[in-house]
Amino acid sequence: MIKTLRASYLNSVAQIYDYVIFRRTQFWTEKQLERYQLNCLKQVVNNAYKNTSYYKNIFLKNNIKPSDIQTLKDICKIPFLTREDVKNNLDMMVSEKFNKKRLVPFTTSGTSALPLKLYHSGYNRMVNLASYIYKCNFVGFKFLSPKIVIGGVSIPSNLVQKGQYWVRKENRLSMSSSFLNNETASSYIKEINNYKPVFMHVYPSAIFLLSKYMKKNNIKLTFKLKAILSESEILYDEQKALIKEVFQCPVYNSYSQRENVVIAVPCNKSDFLHVLPQRSICELIKPNGEYVTKEGEEGEIVGTSFDCPAMPLVRYKTGDIAVFTKEKCNCGRNYMLLKSIKGRIYDYIIDKLNRPILTTPIIFGGQNPDASMIKKMQFYQELPGKIIIKVEKEAKCRKHDNEIVNEIISVYRSKFNNRCDIEVVICSDIPLTASGKNQYFVQKLNVSQYV
Numbered sequence: 061m062i063k064t065l066r067a068s069y070l071n072s073v074a075q076i077y078d079y080v081i082f083r084r085t086q087f088w089t090e091k092q093l094e095r096y097q098l099n100c101l102k103q104v105v106n107n108a109y110k111n112t113s114y115y116k117n118i119f120l121k122n123n124i125k126p127s128d129i130q131t132l133k134d135i136c137k138i139p140f141l142t143r144e145d146v147k148n149n150l151d152m153m154v155s156e157k158f159n160k161k162r163l164v165p166f167t168t169s170g171t172s173a174l175p176l177k178l179y180h181s182g183y184n185r186m187v188n189l190a191s192y193i194y195k196c197n198f199v200g201f202k203f204l205s206p207k208i209v210i211g212g213v214s215i216p217s218n219l220v221q222k223g224q225y226w227v228r229k230e231n232r233l234s235m236s237s238s239f240l241n242n243e244t245a246s247s248y249i250k251e252i253n254n255y256k257p258v259f260m261h262v263y264p265s266a267i268f269l270l271s272k273y274m275k276k277n278n279i280k281l282t283f284k285l286k287a288i289l290s291e292s293e294i295l296y297d298e299q300k301a302l303i304k305e306v307f308q309c310p311v312y313n314s315y316s317q318r319e320n321v322v323i324a325v326p327c328n329k330s331d332f333l334h335v336l337p338q339r340s341i342c343e344l345i346k347p348n349g350e351y352v353t354k355e356g357e358e359g360e361i362v363g364t365s366f367d368c369p370a371m372p373l374v375r376y377k378t379g380d381i382a383v384f385t386k387e388k389c390n391c392g393r394n395y396m397l398l399k400s401i402k403g404r405i406y407d408y409i410i411d412k413l414n415r416p417i418l419t420t421p422i423i424f425g426g427q428n429p430d431a432s433m434i435k436k437m438q439f440y441q442e443l444p445g446k447i448i449i450k451v452e453k454e455a456k457c458r459k460h461d462n463e464i465v466n467e468i469i470s471v472y473r474s475k476f477n478n479r480c481d482i483e484v485v486i487c488s489d490i491p492l493t494a495s496g497k498n499q500y501f502v503q504k505l506n507v508s509q510y511v
């Protein structure tokens with residue numbers, strides 16, 4: 061009962077926040093938004109300086125004072141915050157105004173080489189929910205409409221034993237991506253058809269697997285789905301096209317990280333991602349630290365959150381790469397737009413000459429090995445110039461292991477153009493990450509040394 065009350069209280073506060081902060085300001089002019097952001101930035105900097113020993117030291121060391129921040133451009137005076145900085149100074153970064161025991165610790169997911177522990181407060185949770193409500197409204201559906209979530213959901217073991225990989229609660233059916241495979245896919249689809257959600261909120265790798273299965277077996281939805289909202293992993297163009305074709309509805313991509321330093325939401329008027337100016341300042345940075353300014357140029361997303369008073373994150377380097385654009389969206393909002401999210405810095409493979417190769421075209425582009433023999437595949441690197449491809453074989457595949465290994469080597473040898481040696485290992489199981497994500501690529505090298 062108390063839990064339900066708390067949840068409904070959180071819902072109500074988040075809905076008010078959505079109206080007061082997001083919807084009230086969403087059509088503001090650039091000047092108005094700038095003024096709003098500058099005000100927030102000053103508060104963040106003051107809080108960081110006054111209440112954390114980490115930022116006090118950084119400011120003193122770099123001879124800056126909070127009062128030096130007079131325009132948004134002055135943010136450049138503050139050094140970047142790397143994941144290594146957070147890892148090495150965790151306790152010094154927590155605000156003295158908060159009792160650490162009452163904060164919520166969380167670890168960022170393991171797609172990067174360096175898992176990180178950070179802290180959030182209840183306020184952050186509420187603002188995240190408000191952003192989610194706003195995002196749903198942004199693309200034209202209601203947050204409280206019946207929905208299906210496919211992602212890192214934990215399912216009680218008694219249900220798993222019965223072959224049920226989902227739980228129903230209020231207006232949502234939460235399905236675990238961890239148990240989704242070609243053997244269980246038909247039961248997932250049956251349940252989706254049975255529940256008839258208005259929209260779905262999914263990990264792209266999970267819905268992509270379902271789409272492949274549905275296309276192969278010519279299975280269709282028995283109702284009209286309004287939209288699919290993809291989050292938490294990168295949605296590749298090839299994946300998006302197939303999901304759209306199979307589910308016959310718009311597929312929206314959104315971007316955020318658990319650190320919540322930059323939130324970018326989709327829009328039904330264009331394919332651009334809209335960075336929420338009410339939540340943070342987003343910068344796109346080249347490897348040399350300069351701003352990306354040219355159309356179509358790529359840069360690392362650096363974020364300064366307005367909503368992390370318990371553990372301020374100022375100019376935090378996310379390791380994620382986005383494509384810059386100066387174009388405007390027809391929706392009329394003056395938000396910063398991102399053309400697309402390209403992947404993570406850690407998504408680079410390092411070749412024999414220590415040069416980075418972007419992983420996406422290697423994994424998804426060009427000709428790929430025969431999909432009917434592969435259930436799951438994972439690229440793994442711990443030495444420059446050497447890639448281990450782990451392969452989980454399809455149960456029905458009658459090919460001999462040696463034959464599969466040779467086929468895969470010949471496909472990727474030409475893709476890598478001899479820049480990496482390839483070893484293929486047939487595994488009985490490639491586990492998902494702790495949060496149920498499919499990890500296509502595990503990079504153990506410290507890639508920032510090479511890019």
Ligand SMILES: [Zn+2]
Pocket residue numbers: 327328329330334389390391392393
């Ligand atoms: Zn728009």
